[in-house]
Amino acid sequence: xxxxxxxxxxxxxxxxxxxxxxxxxxxxxxxxxxxxxxxxxxxxxxxxxxxxxxxxxxxxxxxxxxxxxxxxxxxxxxxxxxxxxxxxxxxxxxxxxxxxxxxxxxxxxxxxxxxxxxxxxxxxxxxxxxxxxxxxxxxxxxxxxxxxxxxxxxxxxxxxxxxxxxxxxxxxxxxxxxxxxxxxxxxxxxxxxxxxxxxxxxxxxxxxxxxxxxxxxxxxxxxxxxxxxxxxxxxxxxxxxxxxxxxxxxxxxxxxxxxxxxxxxxxxxxxxxxxxxxxxxxxxxxxxxxxxxxxxxxxxxxxxxxxxxxxxx
Ligand code: UD1
Numbered sequence: 431x432x433x434x435x436x437x438x439x440x441x442x443x444x445x446x447x448x449x450x451x452x453x454x455x456x457x458x459x460x461x462x463x464x465x466x467x468x469x470x471x472x473x474x475x476x477x478x479x480x481x482x483x484x485x486x487x488x489x490x491x492x493x494x495x496x497x498x499x500x501x502x503x504x505x506x507x508x509x510x511x512x513x514x515x516x517x518x519x520x521x522x523x524x525x526x527x528x529x530x531x532x533x534x535x536x537x538x539x540x541x542x543x544x545x546x547x548x549x550x551x552x553x554x555x556x557x558x559x560x561x562x563x564x565x566x567x568x569x570x571x572x573x574x575x576x577x578x579x580x581x582x583x584x585x586x587x588x589x590x591x592x593x594x595x596x597x598x599x600x601x602x603x604x605x606x607x608x609x610x611x612x613x614x615x616x617x618x619x620x621x622x623x624x625x626x627x628x629x630x631x632x633x634x635x636x637x638x639x640x641x642x643x644x645x646x647x648x649x650x651x652x653x654x655x656x657x658x659x660x661x662x663x664x665x666x667x668x669x670x671x672x673x674x675x676x677x678x679x680x681x682x683x684x685x686x687x688x689x690x691x692x693x694x695x696x697x698x699x700x701x702x703x704x705x706x707x708x709x710x711x712x713x714x715x716x717x718x719x720x721x722x723x724x725x726x727x728x729x730x731x732x733x734x735x736x737x738x739x740x741x742x743x
Contacts, residue, residue, distance in 0.1 A: 432459035432479055434656075435498040435540075437531065438505030440467025442607040443546065443599075443648060445475060447502050450649045452477050461485065461494045465507060465523065471606055485527040491534035500656050501535055501543045503528065506576070509613035510550065510703045513572035524575035525582075532586045542593035544655045545583045547667060548576040549600040549641070554705045558675075559641075561711040562598075562667055570703035580667055587665035595655040595663050597648075600671035600710050604645030604730060605737035617642060617731070620681065621738045624691035634700035636679035639707045641671040644730025647723040654719040663718050671710030672723045684728060688735045 434451055438444035439460025444467070451458045452475065460475065463484040472480065483490035485505055495501065507513070507523035528545075535543055552560040553567030568574045583594040601615065608614055609622035620630045651670040655663065682695055715721040725733075 431497040432457045433499045434458045435494055435501045436460045437485060437494070437501065437503045438462055438467060439475070439478065439480065440464060440469065440471045441504060442471070442604075443602055443645065444502070444504040445471040445606055446604065446645050447504065447649050447652055448475050448478050450653065459494065459498065461490070462505065466608070466611070468608060485531050486522060488530055488534065491530045492538065495531070495534040495538035495540055498538065499541050501531070501540055502652055502656070503531060503543055504546045506546065508572070510570040510572045511701055512613045513570050513575065514703050517571035520571050520575050524572070525578045528579040529582050532582055532592070536586065536590050536592050540592070542595065542656060542660070542664075543583065543586075544652055545579060545594060545596045547580045547596040547598040548573065549598050549669070549671070549708055549710065550705070551577045551580065551598060552708070558707055559673065559709040559711040560669065562669060562714055569705065584665050584667070593660050593664040595658070596667040597651055597655055597670040597715075598667060598710070599648060600641040600643050600669065600708060602643050602645055602648045604734050606645075609738065616678065617681065617734065620685055621689070621735050622741070624685050624689040625735065625738055627691065627693060629694055629696050630682065631696045631698050632678050632682070633698050633704065636682070636695075636697070637677050638704070639675040639677045639709065641673070641675045641708055641710045642681075642727055642730075643671045643723070644725040644727070644733070646725050646730070647672065650724065651715060651719065651721045654721055658719050666718060668715040668718060669710040669712050670715055670721065671712055672727065673710055673712045674727060675707065675709040676727055684731060685735070688732055
């Protein structure tokens with residue numbers, strides 16, 4: 431019987447979490463509908479029990495949750511611009527599926543659900559760093575949908591006593607992140623393009639900044655959240671990031687160094703729904719989980735470039 435369920439297990443973050451659990455000898459079930467997840471992301475996860483299906487289907491959600499103790503809910507339809515183009519699909523994948531999962535988790539007697547929440551909840555408020563006490567100010571449909579999922583988590587903790595922990599991710603990057611979609615995260619796109627000598631495009635002036643978080647830090651935070659004392663963490667929302675920010679222009683300079691790219695950078699219009707600066711206060715996760723990011727940005731990017739090199743070969 432699997433102890434853990436990872437939703438979105440064929441996605442970048444889900445597969446990384448599943449791999450870490452398997453490496454610790456844990457029993458894991460994964461589920462994915464392959465809307466953005468990739469079959470090749472399951473390579474190396476053969477020890478995981480895998481279900482193909484959509485969590486918005488109640489019978490699928492019930493099967494996924496049966497006999498599970500802890501759920502890592504990573505399944506979503508990521509990307510701000512995708513949600514601007516198609517808010518209904520984002521809502522279905524991020525809100526409907528999350529509610530269905532929670533209903534199924536409760537019915538199955540799951541003890542805890544750890545949820546992939548998003549820094550986009552903060553929106554474009556000028557205050558930096560963003561801390562959890564700030565009033566959410568979501569801009570894009572994606573941000574609204576991820577925030578709605580958070581509220582459902584907290585509701586299920588309060589109303590039904592399901593243990594829930596919401597981790598607000600800040601721009602996660604690393605090996606296995608898909609660089610091929612028009613909605614791919616910027617670091618995945620830039621790593622791949624610059625490695626093969628293609629011009630990267632910066633939307634806007636490149637002075638926007640992000641608290642880019644290497645995947646290993648994200649995985650570690652999830653594992654801590656799964657086992658932290660319920661009295662301290664259940665129903666809580668906390669940032670999971672590094673506490674440092676870097677501009678896209680700085681990113682390009684570091685990537686020039688790591689990839690050897692010497693070509694130009696193209697500038698395009700800023701993206702609709704984009705936010706200017708993002709930086710996390712990570713003191714709450716430190717206090718409640720003992721979380722501390724072990725891998726800094728540059729080292730994370732170095733490892734990521736090395737991984738994309740193996741794809742380019
Ligand atoms: C947002 C969330 C993030 C979430 C992600 C899901 C914030 C601060 N972050 O990321 O937590 O995980 O959605 O998809 O809300 N860009 C370029 N060129 C490109 C691609 C992107 O210049 O080729 C720029 C974007 O305009 C943006 C920045 O890079 O300013 C980051 O974009 P992206 O990687 O898509 O992530 P966010 O939208 O910041």
